[in-house]
Amino acid sequence: MRGIIQGVLWCTIWCYCMASSQANLYKGYKVYELAASKARSANLDFMLSQLANNRTYYDVYTSGSPAHIMVHPDAQPQFVDLMNEQAVNYKIINNDVGHTLRNHYEKNQKLRNLYPFEGRLGTERYYTHDEITQYIENLAQLYPDRVFIRTVGRTYEGRWLKTIKITNGDRRANKNVILVDGGFHAREWISPAAAVYAIGELVENYETYADLLLDYDWVILPVVNADGYVYTHLNEDTRMWRKTRQPSSESCIGTDPNRNFDFHWNEEGASEDPCAETYAGPKAFSEPEAVVVRDLIKSYAKVGKMYLTLHSYGPYILYPWGWTLDVPDTVEDLHEVAQAGYEAMFNATGVEYEIGPSTEVLYVAAGASDDYAFNAGFPISFTMELPPGGQHLFDPPASDIDGLVKEAWIGILAMARKVVEKYPLA
Known part of the structure; x- marks a missing residue:
């Protein structure tokens, strides 16, 4: 079998030279x-x-x-x-992936003209990083007693990264925290869309979720890999970009930010090849975007009860460990919270998320943010992979956004309520 595979691989040099x-x-x-x-x-x-x-x-x-x-x-x-x-x-x-991406790009351009940004975000189309940032800043102006924006760092290309902190306005210190991020991988557009939808629900439908904000604050970073996310919006040829945009070698660009964390960094499931999609970087935390998430995790480690990073595609709810087949001693707690999300989504829509340890359910992925957060002190730490969409799986059409993010929110909501129940304010 190795000979057959090598024969397939050796065609690369000839194919590359012949490709126009x-x-x-x-x-x-x-x-x-x-x-x-x-x-x-x-x-x-x-x-x-x-x-x-x-x-x-x-x-x-x-x-x-x-x-x-x-x-x-x-x-x-x-x-x-x-x-x-x-x-x-x-x-x-x-x-024909090219035809699919071209078609989706043209549709997204039309939707931008049909639904211009006017201060609020819906689920009609995918929004840009600038639009998402402006939206959370607008929310802070509309709800100054409950919503707070914090600039937490800059990307390699100089874009500001900002978190939104959502509270009930009572200004009590040292509440528990649920920390959420989206957009680690640039091409996974449904991830920031899900983060934005969660923000809108918590802020603009506050009365419905008051129980989740009584003893807990939510801190959300909607787009981690802003440079990559912006790059994927340029045209259909850049749409499938995954990594950051910091040069990794003379001929290649980008590091996988979700292999760049200093917890079993550069072990199995990560690559040393600067051109690979899962390149771990020249050193742990070489990427400023990973540093931002690291600092958020460390700053909330004492009060943080759930870390949730949104990705695609699954559908999966994954918990530690991602670097080994071993599982934590508290695996029953992790599974209980994940099960709450699974049941809520299944009962509401019939979708079945697979839940379990990352390595067992999906693959080995050392140096990831969820393992780092769990090791740092968050008792519940998940990667939630939203379902695939469209012919290309990573590219759900805009018509799918509403259903996917609402479904995900049902699961997030159920998991958050289980966390509030299990980890009351000390």
Whole structure:
């Protein structure tokens, strides 16, 4: 099997030299869904790990069965041969990624014209980093007794990162804290959308959620990787960018900010290759965006009861550990809170989030923010991966936003209420 895979990988040099520049970077790319029998699942995981090393022609979205992988047009014949040789079932779920991204980009442009930013944010379209920042600043002006904005740092390209602190206005000190962030990975637009929806619910529907703000404050950073997020809004060719925008080598840009935390940094599940999607960085906390989240976690560690980082795609609610197959001694507490979110969403919409330790449910991911927060003192620390959407999975159409973020909020709400119950104010 190794020989077959190496044959597929060696075509890279020839393919790269023969590939011509295109106006549409992803024209002809396909996304495949792969499934293997239980007996062959280990072989599938091995193949995917090998193909992931060939970053020019393969982008592995998820492992396991089913798994998803995007394949360059020039590598598709060899890829199909490999799947057939190894008896892996496959189907094409996106026949032309470039066409899909172009179509979505044009629709998003039209929606921006149809729904211009007027101070409030809805779920009609995806909003820019500047619009999101302006929105939370507007909320602070409208609700000065309950909402507070804090500038917590700057990105590599100089964009200010700001948190919104949502309270009930009683100004009591040392309340418990729920810390939420979104937008770690640039292409996961539904993540900031979910964070923004949570902000709107807590602030503008305060009476409904007064119980969650009695002894708790919420601190939310809607977009961690603002440089990358802005970059993905430029055109369809940049839409799938994942990392930060700080140069990582002479020829490559960006670090995976969710592999950049100084807790089992640069171990399994992270890459030392500066061009890889999961590059851990030249050192822990090399990325200013990761430093911002680190400092937030450390500043709230004594009063923080839940850390929640929003990603896509899943649907998963993942808890520590992500660096090892071992689980924490308090795994029952983690599972109890995750189960509350699962049941609430399933009862409301029928969606089934898979819950469990990150490494067991998804894959190994050392150096991630949820492990760091848990180790720092947050008793509940989750990565919530929202469901996929659209043909490209990472690119839910705007028409899906409303349903996805409302569904996620149901789960977040249930988990928060369980946390309030389990961890009352001392």
